[in-house]
């Protein structure tokens with residue numbers, strides 16, 4: 001094995017890793033002080049107590065529009081004994097905020113003046129001293145403490161500072177983060193590159209830049225550095241000589257032959273941690289430089305880097321800046337399916353979260369550390385503790401919300417078979433105010449029925465053909481969900497067919513071509529309506545599945561099938577026309593089928609479902625579906641009844 005490879009030291013928990021770094025932090029690692037204009041101090045932390053230079057108000061001022069008077073000249077006023085006051089001598093007209101004239105001590109609101117004459121007024125109520133007057137220093141008294149030290153400055157505080165005559169305020173410097181992305185394959189996004197095979201667009205640094213902004217940090221970045229020790233060394237030295245308090249080296253932290261991060265951290269300082277008991281995020285490296293800066297080797301995979309930023313960098317930044325992070329918002333949610341995990345490793349699982357009836361439900365999203373889109377699709381993140389080997393279906397778990405809870409309550413949880421009209425529906429629902437967020441999980445039609453029966457989804461897209469009756473969906477619901485009170489609403493009638501490469505090079509014309517030796521098929525997963533449809537047609541054509549090469553190779557979505565054909569992993573697969581069109585494939589039509597939405601009666605009045613129904617009845621929506629290609633909308637929005645067939 002290559003001697004350059006850096007095998008992990010010893011993995012430790014996130015808390016232990018943080019402790020190791022915090023132990024090493026000395027005053028030399030902490031941000032210094034600086035003076036900033038008060039109006040630019042939002043989010044900064046005061047480095048000392050701030051005292052007022054001026055009082056506010058600096059004079060006795062009228063709190064209301066009206067007249068300024070001497071209270072004592074009004075004391076005898078009664079309803080049956082009005083007092084007449086003379087302009088100039090007994091009162092002066094005054095507006096809110098004006099100084100009270102010398103000798104006056106009270107303001108009568110204009111509404112309380114009984115009669116107004118040319119040079120006098122009559123009043124029927126006495127005024128008491130300092131009535132409707134804001135006295136000197138009512139809000140702020142010069143020299144008083146405006147803000148204590150170590151106080152995070154809010155928008156309101158800026159108003160207080162300026163009112164008290166504080167033009168500049170002493171604060172701690174912002175924590176500075178510098179990032180050095182590395183990797184021969186990593187392209188600088190600023191040059192708007194076209195990636196070739198083997199190349200990747202640099203994005204992790206900008207995820208951190210955006211996070212750093214929300215943490216109130218200064219941020220800087222080096223353009224991506226190739227995997228050459230000298231170049232990396234030079235970039236790191238420059239970062240160490242800069243104002244940054246934390247230097248992050250992106251990627252190159254695991255065990256590859258070009259992973260130099262650990263070695264270079266050892267050269268420039270002391271290595272404290274190499275390896276977390278956390279997935280994703282395991283290959284995180286932590287150290288402290290000779291000049292007391294925190295060194296972080298962040299994993300290259302985008303999701304792993306996010307975990308490293310959130311779980312390690314964020315607490316360190318808040319520690320250095322003296323600020324308190326906001327408490328994460330969490331909900332208790334029911335896990336919709338069993339999830340395995342590795343004993344001894346804490347796992348961060350992205351989940352789709354929605355409120356179905358009285359409970360939150362959480363559905364795990366794909367776990368790949370390179371799948372950044374799972375973070376944008378997820379409404380939440382849950383942690384599987386290191387001492388568990390996974391979690392059972394229906395377990396109540398704590399989920400940290402990644403979106404605002406109001407947005408989570410707008411999630412329409414949809415399961416079942418995948419269809420492009422569901423994506424189209426999702427896009428249209430997002431146009432409502434507030435937007436309805438359709439979160440769909442593709443588990444096939446049978447999986448959809450199961451989820452609805454278990455109460456973990458608002459609706460399911462299903463298309464199950466029953467060869468015996470010639471009907472759709474009802475025979476399966478009778479059998480698998482006999483007690484369910486539901487409605488079945490048609491979304492569209494769709495065309496299924498064989499997806500083949502453009503020009504159909506294998507000349508696949510019908511199912512009869514599937515048993516050919518030179519034809520490799522790719523199938524949908526068991527329980528998928530498309531697979532049931534295929535089996536039915538194979539049986540009708542008297543073709544045994546064993547004769548079809550690739551029958552047991554499974555994909556979970558129509559697009560998955562299309563990708564297999566496009567990448568020549570298979571020659572053909574059964575799916576919808578829209579998926580073939582999306583990837584520029586040819587399509588050999590085979591059958592029409594009904595794609596319905598299964599909605600429990602309990603949710604038919606749910607606002608989100610009502611919006612779906614409104615859309616299904618709109619002409620624009622139907623036109624939109626038809627423009628996808630391979631769909632008919634004659635039944636769209638209609639309630640289906642047993643025996644209707646197609």
Ligand SMILES: Nc1nc2c(c(=O)[nH]1)N[C@H]1C(S)=C(S)[C@@H](COP(=O)(O)OP(=O)(O)OC[C@H]3O[C@@H](n4cnc5c(N)ncnc54)[C@H](O)[C@@H]3O)O[C@H]1N2
Pocket residue numbers: 181182183185186200201202203204205250251252253254255256259280281282283298299300301302304369
């Ligand atoms: N033999 C082993 N191999 C790996 C292990 C292991 O334990 N033993 N751990 C795996 C784990 S877990 C992770 S996470 C990755 C992390 O590896 P590195 O930190 O060394 O990162 P690279 O291999 O250089 O890159 C991984 C991946 O990320 C892309 N990348 C890198 N930088 C960026 C960036 N700035 N923006 C976007 N994408 C980036 C890079 O191109 C790679 O695709 O190691 C496993 N291997």
Ligand code: MOO
Pocket residue numbers: 278279280281282283299301304369
């Ligand atoms: O632990 Mo790595 O950080 O999963 O992909």
